[in-house]
Amino acid sequence: MNNPGISETPPLVVLPVPRAQRGQRLFLFYSSAVLLTGVVSWLFADLLWRTGWSASRTLLLALFVVLFLFAAIGCMHGVYGFFLQIFGTRRRITRLKDYRGQDISGTSTAIVFPIYNEDIVRVYEGMRVTYESLQKTGQLERFDLFILSDTTDPDKRVEEERRWCDLIRELDALGRIYYRRRLSNEGRKSGNVRDFLNAWGRRYRYFMVCDADSIMRGETLVDLVKLMEVHPTVGLIQTVPAVVNAESLFGRIQQFANRLYAPVFIAGLNYWARDLGNYWGHNAIIRTEPFMQYCDLPQLPGRKPFGGQILSHDFVEAALMVRENWEAWFAYDLEGSYEEAPQAMIDNAQRERRWCQGNLQHGLVLFARGLRGVSRLHLMLGICGYLAGPLWLAFLLTFNWIRWFHRYTGLSDIPAVHAFTPYLNLTGTAHALLIFIICMVVIMFPKFLALIDLAQDWERRRAFGGLYRATISVVAETAFSTLHAPLLMLWHTRFVVTNLFGASVGWGPQVRAADGTTWAFAIQRHWGHTVIGVVWGAFMWSLEPSLFWWFTPVLAGLVLSIPLSVLTSRRSLGARARRFGLFLTPEETGPPPELVALRSRLRVHELTEDITTSPRRPHASLAEAVLDPYMNAVHVTLLFERRLNPVYAEQLAAMGVGSPKISVLAEKVLAEGPDKLTPEERRLIMADPATMEWLHRQAWLRPDESLAPWWKAMMREFSQREI
Amino acid sequence: MTGLGTLTDASGRLAGRSLEEWNAAYEKVENYFHALRVRNKALLGQLVLRVLERAARRAPAEPGRPASLIAAEEMDHLVTEWFAEVLQVSPAGSDQTLSTRGRLALLLADMPGRWQDQFLRPGPWPDEFVSAMRESFLRAGPDFQLSKMTPRPLDLGPIATLTNLGRIPYVRMVLVWLLFGLMLAGIFWLTH
Numbered sequence: 001m002n003n004p005g006i007s008e009t010p011p012l013v014v015l016p017v018p019r020a021q022r023g024q025r026l027f028l029f030y031s032s033a034v035l036l037t038g039v040v041s042w043l044f045a046d047l048l049w050r051t052g053w054s055a056s057r058t059l060l061l062a063l064f065v066v067l068f069l070f071a072a073i074g075c076m077h078g079v080y081g082f083f084l085q086i087f088g089t090r091r092r093i094t095r096l097k098d099y100r101g102q103d104i105s106g107t108s109t110a111i112v113f114p115i116y117n118e119d120i121v122r123v124y125e126g127m128r129v130t131y132e133s134l135q136k137t138g139q140l141e142r143f144d145l146f147i148l149s150d151t152t153d154p155d156k157r158v159e160e161e162r163r164w165c166d167l168i169r170e171l172d173a174l175g176r177i178y179y180r181r182r183l184s185n186e187g188r189k190s191g192n193v194r195d196f197l198n199a200w201g202r203r204y205r206y207f208m209v210c211d212a213d214s215i216m217r218g219e220t221l222v223d224l225v226k227l228m229e230v231h232p233t234v235g236l237i238q239t240v241p242a243v244v245n246a247e248s249l250f251g252r253i254q255q256f257a258n259r260l261y262a263p264v265f266i267a268g269l270n271y272w273a274r275d276l277g278n279y280w281g282h283n284a285i286i287r288t289e290p291f292m293q294y295c296d297l298p299q300l301p302g303r304k305p306f307g308g309q310i311l312s313h314d315f316v317e318a319a320l321m322v323r324e325n326w327e328a329w330f331a332y333d334l335e336g337s338y339e340e341a342p343q344a345m346i347d348n349a350q351r352e353r354r355w356c357q358g359n360l361q362h363g364l365v366l367f368a369r370g371l372r373g374v375s376r377l378h379l380m381l382g383i384c385g386y387l388a389g390p391l392w393l394a395f396l397l398t399f400n401w402i403r404w405f406h407r408y409t410g411l412s413d414i415p416a417v418h419a420f421t422p423y424l425n426l427t428g429t430a431h432a433l434l435i436f437i438i439c440m441v442v443i444m445f446p447k448f449l450a451l452i453d454l455a456q457d458w459e460r461r462r463a464f465g466g467l468y469r470a471t472i473s474v475v476a477e478t479a480f481s482t483l484h485a486p487l488l489m490l491w492h493t494r495f496v497v498t499n500l501f502g503a504s505v506g507w508g509p510q511v512r513a514a515d516g517t518t519w520a521f522a523i524q525r526h527w528g529h530t531v532i533g534v535v536w537g538a539f540m541w542s543l544e545p546s547l548f549w550w551f552t553p554v555l556a557g558l559v560l561s562i563p564l565s566v567l568t569s570r571r572s573l574g575a576r577a578r579r580f581g582l583f584l585t586p587e588e589t590g591p592p593p594e595l596v597a598l599r600s601r602l603r604v605h606e607l608t609e610d611i612t613t614s615p616r617r618p619h620a621s622l623a624e625a626v627l628d629p630y631m632n633a634v635h636v637t638l639l640f641e642r643r644l645n646p647v648y649a650e651q652l653a654a655m656g657v658g659s660p661k662i663s664v665l666a667e668k669v670l671a672e673g674p675d676k677l678t679p680e681e682r683r684l685i686m687a688d689p690a691t692m693e694w695l696h697r698q699a700w701l702r703p704d705e706s707l708a709p710w711w712k713a714m715m716r717e718f719s720q721r722e723i
Numbered sequence: 724m725t726g727l728g729t730l731t732d733a734s735g736r737l738a739g740r741s742l743e744e745w746n747a748a749y750e751k752v753e754n755y756f757h758a759l760r761v762r763n764k765a766l767l768g769q770l771v772l773r774v775l776e777r778a779a780r781r782a783p784a785e786p787g788r789p790a791s792l793i794a795a796e797e798m799d800h801l802v803t804e805w806f807a808e809v810l811q812v813s814p815a816g817s818d819q820t821l822s823t824r825g826r827l828a829l830l831l832a833d834m835p836g837r838w839q840d841q842f843l844r845p846g847p848w849p850d851e852f853v854s855a856m857r858e859s860f861l862r863a864g865p866d867f868q869l870s871k872m873t874p875r876p877l878d879l880g881p882i883a884t885l886t887n888l889g890r891i892p893y894v895r896m897v898l899v900w901l902l903f904g905l906m907l908a909g910i911f912w913l914t915h
Binding site: 055144146165169174175178179180194197198199200201202203292294296297298299300301320363364365366367368369370627628629630632633634636637638641642644645646647693696697700701702703704715716718 | 747751754755758759760789791792795796798799820822823824826827829830831833860861862863864865866867868869870871872873874875876877878879880881882912
């Protein structure tokens with residue numbers, strides 16, 4: 001749309017800075033992984049060779065090489081990160097320049113919270129603690145907060161408006177915390193942010209994207225702005241959010257793993273990425289101007305699920321920013337950035353499913369011309385994270401096939417003469433065991449290094465409940481992740497296969513409550529895993545009982561998936577583990593003020609609202625927006641404001657807002673009740689400010705006899721409400 | 724002039740309406756004030772009676788109209804006139820917008836919490852209340868500074884070629900055959 005009010009700004013150009021060191025670091029890092037993979041694959045090939053080569057063994061070796069390379073890359077992140085943590089490095093954004101004294105008085109930053117049918121109490125309370133924390137820094141006037149709603153549920157829409165109004169009144173934050181709801185959800189989250197940028201982006205030098213569950217410490221926000229100010233060629237800084245507020249056992253295990261292992265891994269990631277880092281979609285600060293100029297996402301060619309809109313927009317946006325020579329950094333040593341994570345295995349899988357589609361879609365962008373090699377690596381690693389599952393399954397099945405083929409064809413292994421084994425002086429079983437141990441070490445070693453890293457730091461050690469408890473927790477976490485891994489393998493395989501066959505992923509809100517999974521729901525979601533585990537186990541036993549025991553970690557995870565899923569989702573077990581000092585994190589042993597405030601506010605809501613809330617009648621949101629004199633005023637004012645944006649005005653006109661037919665609908669809704677209207681008609685009425693004003697007046701003016709019985713019932717309810 | 728101060732007539736009617744009708748009118752007006760969070764019972768009763776007084780005065784002149792409708796209209800007029808007075812705007816021709824603005828001002832000035840005693844009271848009002856009411860406004864966002872983000876062309880390289888292949892007729896069918904052939908070859912390879 002051409003709009004006369006739209007401003008044009010000449011493109012900002014940043015010239016490339018010399019990056020001589022990058023090639024060496026990348027070479028060193030990935031060569032370490034390749035070297036390790038080469039040596040172990042060599043041993044594995046020798047194991048296969050000693051029992052006679054075959055085509056299926058070639059396939060098995062190829063799968064092993066790829067899978068081991070993934071594991072080795074992960075291991076190297078741990079190893080490099082560990083040494084950087086121990087010996088320190090200046091190659092991080094917080095150490096490059098002294099930023100603490102930087103003046104930010106001339107800056108303006110928008111903190112945006114894109115939301116979509118979320119638990120609005122939790123979102124607003126998170127926003128409240130962020131706001132209050134920012135207030136304490138004395139720099140509040142440099143920031144504006146925006147709730148960018150894409151909510152489609154009419155009840156939630158009205159609740160969002162009501163609670164926003166309450167929030168700004170309580171915080172005296174009128175003109176500081178804004179609320180905007182879009183008319184359509186075009187482009188989902190990235191479209192939501194883009195819509196914000198189109199309307200207000202040019203007012204702000206920086207913007208900070210937060211998720212619905214994000215919490216940011218005020219000082220951290222100020223530090224991020226200072227860092228951007230002292231580094232004018234930096235386009236974005238991604239913080240590493242700490243997972244917090246987990247209560248279920250699953251949630252606490254994930255939270256512990258995130259808090260203990262992430263510093264080492266991200267230090268490793270920062271080693272090779274440095275100023276060509278990545279963006280994870282939230283808890284990151286972005287320079288508005290280059291983002292607006294270079295990071296609008298193109299539509300991908302082809303049909304869904306690969307073509308069309310880019311779902312996992314963050315990686316691609318970072319790649320586009322970096323392509324134009326803007327730097328992207330991980331501020332992994334900046335504390336005070338928090339997020340929440342799923343509380344149950346099934347919720348986690350639901351999130352994985354969405355991410356899987358987004359990451360696989362990156363395959364189309366991977367070879368885009370002009371992208372930096374490091375950006376391609378970020379994209380590639382994201383894809384590999386989901387391809388590893390099906391490849392692991394293929395590896396296990398190929399191995400099973402080889403054993404079955406030998407057993408049922410009656411062929412015996414032909415010991416090869418020219419193998420390395422005689423030099424190693426190993427039996428076949430010892431040889432296999434050696435490779436197995438190496439694989440386990442490669443997978444577990446970073447966890448061990450994270451523990452050593454913890455042991456070096458007395459304060460941090462205490463924050464994790466002491467080294468002894470942390471060690472026990474690592475062992476328990478490793479046991480759990482061993483059982484969880486085969487489930488992820490099957491889930492990822494399913495997600496990848498369904499995506500490849502063209503099935504798209506629905507964009508549902510994430511379930512983050514810690515109420516726990518019911519047995520019925522777990523059976524519904526896991527019966528397939530259990531059956532696969534039992535059948536596979538029986539097959540292995542019948543094939544070769546000694547082989548069966550090698551497979552028990554995989555089989556146990558599948559067979560026990562139902563109780564595992566239910567029990568780990570329980571808050572009570574999470575609390576019990578906490579009493580035993582297991583899976584403690586720094587935010588649990590010494591909660592920061594922001595989290596304490598959030599918890600107590602949510603508790604107040606629980607105590608005051610749950611008791612009084614009765615089941616809502618159908619169309620309660622319409623009743624609230626019409627009958628409640630204050631809610632109606634807020635709703636109508638927001639609708640009038642929305643029309644000031646020419647883009648929205650155009651969309652509203654296209655919807656039919658202001659057309660004569662709305663009067664007919666309004667009369668109908670009064671006389672016959674909202675049930676007689678279609679959802680589309682109800683939406684139209686609620687989008688028209690004049691009609692909503694008129695309805696408020698008429699509903700209270702007209703005699704009861706001329707109103708539908710529904711109105712009378714709702715009127716009684718509203719007039720008796722104790723608010 | 725008939726009012727609520729007058730006793731019922733011989734037929735038990737008040738201002739030409741039955742007591743049941745006035746009861747319904749009372750309930751309607753009370754419900755609205757209750758929805759405005761006027762919680763003080765003495766004040767609430769006083770306000771409702773004030774509205775009904777006005778309605779009762781009007782009722783004899785409009786015999787065909789129910790008391791609750793007249794009372795609701797009087798309540799609407801009373802509230803809107805009061806908004807106009809407090810906010811210093813003319814009530815004529817802008818009733819609806821004025822009512823919205825007034826209700827919003829009541830909310831933002833925290834009438835239910837702090838200024839219940841001032842609601843519908845004739846002036847003068849405390850300065851703090853007046854300024855809270857007059858300065859109340861709700862802004863969902865700062866002034867727009869409109870722009871238009873446009874995606875830059877992204878050459879997808881070989882992938883674009885691959886996606887274009889899908890547009891050639893029968894390519895998909897041939898691909899399925901190829902896959903089938905590869906599967907046969909794979910099984911043969913694995914089993915020999």
